[in-house]
Amino acid sequence: MTWSRVGLPAVIVLMALTFSVLNPNFYSALNLRNVARQSAILSLTACGQTMVVLSGGFDLSVGMVIGLISVAASLVMVETGLWTGMLAGVLMGVGIGASNGVMVAKMHLPPFIATLAMLSAARGVALILSGGLPITDLPRDFRWLGAGQVLTLPLPAVIAAIVFVGCHLLMKKTRFGRYVYAIGGNEEAATYAGVPVARYKISVWALHGLLVGVAAVVLTSRAVSGHATLGEGAELESIAATVIGGTALGRGRGSIANTLLGVVAMGILTNGLNLVNVSTYYQMVAMGVIIAGAVYVDQWRHRGD
């Protein structure tokens, strides 16, 4: 617990100080608002990913599912209008998440296989629907979702904040959260205690899917078009934010609050590296190293548990 209480906050402060020395613009209100706006999508996917990880799973399909929903919701929006399009996107997220959940909880596929299969299928369907081309001609009002402001705060960041608070309360204050932790900690014990394990697993995957759906719709609004490749890398980023925050894969240990710190750390790192002109290619390499390092350090700290 010392990592999420002391270590990670210290790293965040250190990064913020370093970047503000290297580039004075880092602390400008404009840039911080940018960090918030950019981190909003990651917040949504990371919250979902964290809950799935706490239940003992993980989702590799996030990125491709975002692409699929972006394309499908855009098509519906062009055909039938703004609200039905957004609703379709979110509902699709729930459906896809629940499908992943059924594969894991009912068919007993390892999450790795289930979500890898979903990744491939989602990518295929997205390319079939779009023909590989972006879908434009979206309603003009739709832009507000990604670019709008509420009391000078970026709307996506406001959505992310609400989701963070909601997920935190759900995981800490409700029976649902308690059972998710129990299933991740010892599925047999949960079963023996009378917890309907399959139902709760499918529910947590569906909830994660809902958040992925929201993320896809917001991202599509920011891109002002539907793209099959819109969510590229989102699975890794959401897993990275989760494990950097200190939520362990497959042990039911960690929290939404930890992941908030993970998202902040990732946001500052990405933004800071951009400000000091480190190319995205190097950032990808850094991300790989950070993920492997975070999991290694976590295992090392909890050896013998």
Place this chain on the structure above:
Amino acid sequence: MTPGAPLVEMRGIVKAFGAVEALRGADLTLGVAEVLGLVGDNAAGKSTLMKILTGVHRPDAGEIVFEGRAVAFHSPRDSRALGIEMIYQNLALAPNLDVVGNVFLGRERTKRVLPRVMEWLDERRMDAETRKILDRLKIRMDSVRAPVARLSGGQQQAVAIARAVSFNARVVVMDEPTASLAVKEVGKVLALVSELRAKQVSVILISHRLQDVFTVADRVMVLRGGRGALDTRIGDTTMDEVVKYIVGADTGGLSHLASGR
């Protein structure tokens, strides 16, 4: 300690899995506030008999009588409703949850936030009830908010026992509760078994460690080949005799097993 009238009677229990006859007419009697040591080698049928008592399996033949009435268990829920609780060796606890979370897993106390829409866990109440149960069993624990993974093996057993008792258990079945414990912790768990008996709870103790059985049990029952081989008061037998019944025949020279781990 004089055990009263039988609380549980299992008569002529038969159970086969395919061609394998796990139980071939086993009997078991358990008195109120009695500790029964259940011993036997690995294929003797101990766990099958206990799974029938806890409603996991249904017997092919035979009857179960609880407080003088014949009962049929279709699921663990049925046996639990009568106050029969099993503590499994490994699948009892979620290591990432704290003591309170484990004791109340599956029947959390909640309070209404918005009627019919949202209920929050009533942590304060569960916390208080957990402390009450621990006190009643004289279990000392520094914090009921520590994840059980951080507790010692003996303390984890204590949590599992407290959980069973909090269901108002009348019969607690323990599967090898001392198998993975450090020596100094074994005594504490056995003391807890005595404490249960003092609280009028009956205990069936499955153990390979005969010295545990002889320390705490009132009676010992040996299962062999799916049938009862010996059923006697602890005072009327010796470890050597029990070992002979476990391995069958007068094999002799095996009595060292009685004291080994």
